[in-house]
Amino acid sequence: xxxxxxxxxxxxxxxxxxxxxxxxxxxxxxxGLPYQVRxxxxxxxxxxDHLAVHPFGQIPTYEEGSLSLFETGAIVLHIAERHPGLxxxxxxxxxxxxxxxxxxxxxVEPPILELANATIHERDMPWSAERLPxxxxxxxxxxxxxxxxxxxxxxxxxxxxxxxxxxxxxxxxLRPSGILDEFRNLAAYVARGEARxxxxxxxxxxxxxxxxxVG
Amino acid sequence: xxxxxxxxxxxxxxxxxxxxxxxxxxxxxxxGLPYQVRxxxxxxxxxxDHLAVHPFGQIPTYEEGSLSLFETGAIVLHIAERHPGLxxxxxxxxxxxxxxxxxxxxxVEPPILELANATIHERDMPWSAERLPxxxxxxxxxxxxxxxxxxxxxxxxxxxxxxxxxxxxxxxxLRPSGILDEFRNLAAYVARGEARxxxxxxxxxxxxxxxxxVG
Numbered sequence: 001x002x003x004x005x006x007x008x009x010x011x012x013x014x015x016x017x018x019x020x021x022x023x024x025x026x027x028x029x030x031x032g033l034p035y036q037v038r039x040x041x042x043x044x045x046x047x048x049d050h051l052a053v054h055p056f057g058q059i060p061t062y063e064e065g066s067l068s069l070f071e072t073g074a075i076v077l078h079i080a081e082r083h084p085g086l087x088x089x090x091x092x093x094x095x096x097x098x099x100x101x102x103x104x105x106x107x108v109e110p111p112i113l114e115l116a117n118a119t120i121h122e123r124d125m126p127w128s129a130e131r132l133p134x135x136x137x138x139x140x141x142x143x144x145x146x147x148x149x150x151x152x153x154x155x156x157x158x159x160x161x162x163x164x165x166x167x168x169x170x171x172x173x174l175r176p177s178g179i180l181d182e183f184r185n186l187a188a189y190v191a192r193g194e195a196r197x198x199x200x201x202x203x204x205x206x207x208x209x210x211x212x213x214v215g
Numbered sequence: 216x217x218x219x220x221x222x223x224x225x226x227x228x229x230x231x232x233x234x235x236x237x238x239x240x241x242x243x244x245x246x247g248l249p250y251q252v253r254x255x256x257x258x259x260x261x262x263x264d265h266l267a268v269h270p271f272g273q274i275p276t277y278e279e280g281s282l283s284l285f286e287t288g289a290i291v292l293h294i295a296e297r298h299p300g301l302x303x304x305x306x307x308x309x310x311x312x313x314x315x316x317x318x319x320x321x322x323v324e325p326p327i328l329e330l331a332n333a334t335i336h337e338r339d340m341p342w343s344a345e346r347l348p349x350x351x352x353x354x355x356x357x358x359x360x361x362x363x364x365x366x367x368x369x370x371x372x373x374x375x376x377x378x379x380x381x382x383x384x385x386x387x388x389l390r391p392s393g394i395l396d397e398f399r400n401l402a403a404y405v406a407r408g409e410a411r412x413x414x415x416x417x418x419x420x421x422x423x424x425x426x427x428x429v430g
Contacts, residue, residue, distance in 0.1 A: 055364035056322055056357055067307045073317035078310050092282045095293050102288035105317065107271055110325040114332070117353065125349075127342030134340075138332065142271055149270035 002036060003028065004063045005075075006050075007209060009039040015210030017203045020072045021060040023169045025205055027076045027162065029198035031083035039209065073105045073166065080162040087161055100156050100163025108146065109170045111138040115177065139179055143171075147183045154192065168193030217251060218243065219278045220290075221265075222424060224254040230425030232418045235287045236275040238384045240420055242291045242377065244413035246298035254424065288320045288381065295377040302376055315371050315378025323361065324385045326353040330392065354394055358386075362398045369407065383408030 005028075007021035021037075028035045044050055045057045053061045054070040061068060062075040069075050077098065080086035087094050118135045122128055146167075150156060155164045171190050174180040181187050193199055220243075222236035236252075243250050259265055260272045268276045269285040276283060277290040284290050292313065295301035302309050333350045337343055361382075365371060370379045386405050389395040396402050408414055 051360075051363075056318070056360050058322075067310060069310055069314050071314045071317040071321065073321055074310070074314035077313060077317075095282060095284055095289070098292060099284050099286045099289035102286040102292075102320065103271070105321040106286065106288055106324065107273075109321065110328045113325045114329045117329070122346075122349070125342075125346070127340075127346060131337075131340070131342060134337070145266075145271050148266075 001065045003033060004036045004038055006038050006040050006054075006059045006061045007206065008059055009041045009044075009209075011206070011210045013210075015207045017206055018173055019059065019206065022202055022206050023072045023166065024060045024062065024075050024079075025202035026165055026169070026199050027079045027086060029201045030085045030165065030196075031079050032085070033079070033083060037205075037209070073101060076162050076166060077101060086165065088159065093158060096157050097161035097163040100161065101166050104163065104166035104170045108142050108167065111135070111142065112170060112173055115139050116173070119177070136177070136179060139174065139177075140182070143179070143183055143186060147186050150185055150189060152185065155189075160196070164189075164193060168199075216280045218248060219251045219253055221253050221255050221269075221274045221276045222421065223274055224256045224259075224424075226421070226425045228425075230422045232421055233388055234274065234421065237417055237421050238287045238381065239275045239277065239290050239294075240417035241380055241384070241414050242294045242301060244416045245300045245380065245411075246294050247300070248294070248298065252420075252424070288316055291377050291381060292316060301380065303374065308373060311372050312376035312378040315376065316381050319378065319381035319385045323357050323382065326350070326357065327385060327388055330354050331388070334392070351392070351394060354389065354392075355397070358394070358398055358401060362401050365400055365404060367400065370404075375411070379404075379408060383414075 005021060005024050008019050011019040013019060025035075040050060040059060045054070045059065051057055053063070053068045056070070058070070060072060060075065061070050062078070069078060076086070087097050115135050115138075118128070118132055122131075155161065156167060157163065168190050171180055171186060172194075175190075180190060194203075220236060220239050223234050226234040228234060240250075255265060255274060260269070260274065266272055268278070268283045271285070273285070275287060275290065276285050277293070284293060291301070302312050330350050330353075333343070333347055337346075370376065371382060372378065383405050386395055386401060387409075390405075395405060409418075
């Protein structure tokens with residue numbers, strides 16, 4: 001059955017791979033699944049036909065026959081549950097990998113989203129410079145703990161899983177702030193994720209949309 | 216097999232049910248599963264034996280034989296996948312219910328966490344009063360869309376699911392701010408969740424720990 005996802009017609013990051021369709025593309029590439037992409041503009045995302053699929057008016061969405069899903073975490077889990085390569089087969093290892101998916105999205109990402117708000121939407125506010133160190137410390141707190149847990153391991157719990165896919169994707173967003181490089185083992189972990197052939201194909205696919213070659 | 220969860224020895228909210236063990240207690244009650252609770256202090260949560268189970272040093276955790284999990288979303292999903300009452304049986308409805316779980320935790324909750332930071336940790340900062348309206352608007356944006364999607368429906372997608380359990384639990388946190396009551400249908404939705412016998416048992420159980428009856 002054909003899989004169709006949505007992505008930005010023009011990503012606000014200009015093709016740095018930070019838009020969330022990259023996470024879904026990566027999962028599809030790890031699972032070896034072909035997919036089609038429907039590009040949407042910011043105006044398209046607020047139209048009733050898109051809101052019917054994604055009530056929050058965002059990308060990505062996932063359509064497969066009569067099934068339509070939104071929320072990156074749910075889409076990645078849906079793919080991971082149905083195809084090998086993203087979740088271990090052992091029952092307990094599988095539950096732990098899913099735990100890391102939620103940890104990425106509900107523990108590590110919220111302070112990173114707050115930092116993005118601070119540096120983008122509140123950049124010109126009078127409190128911006130004074131407040132920023134406090135927001136950055138809020139990001140560092142779970143990273144200290146994540147770094148301690150990861151240690152010198154390659155992935156969070158044995159073999160690469162959808163938990164690593166989401167954690168690497170969340171941590172990636174921190175590179176411009178300099179905070180990722182404060183944690184040597186986390187920076188190396190992210191680099192290992194980015195070096196995977198499936199990630200490279202996903203990154204190239206989103207880049208081709210956002211920064212097509214000249215000529 | 217015995218299920219043991221952890222909860223605060225003394226919840227910072229004094230028993231209002233906002234600590235995340237309430238979400239897990241609620242899921243266990245919906246599934247009709249007995250459980251034991253191990254109470255932990257803030258000092259306990261930073262000790263190696265607790266960090267071995269929960270790398271971010273938080274509650275709740277979930278232990279069942281040799282399996283130990285953290286992250287509320289993952290625990291609720293683990294319970295929901297194995298026991299009737301929290302996920303529909305139909306494949307597509309089930310995927311959509313899981314989508315609402317992620318929407319609660321990764322779309323609706325992050326700005327609510329940011330609001331909590333603003334009103335608690337940044338309350339005495341010089342920018343606090345001027346910045347608060349901006350943070351509140353950030354909370355309202357997804358709620359406007361959620362309210363439009365829910366309309367007059369009882370639950371988000373047909374029958375009550377783990378998606379509703381997490382969404383109601385996330386929205387509950389907003390009541391003190393007054394923002395929840397700005398959305399008539401969302402306030403009624405939360406009240407429907409709170410009226411469920413399983414929620415009431417979960418709430419009473421956490422209250423008994425935090426505000427034991429005098430005498």
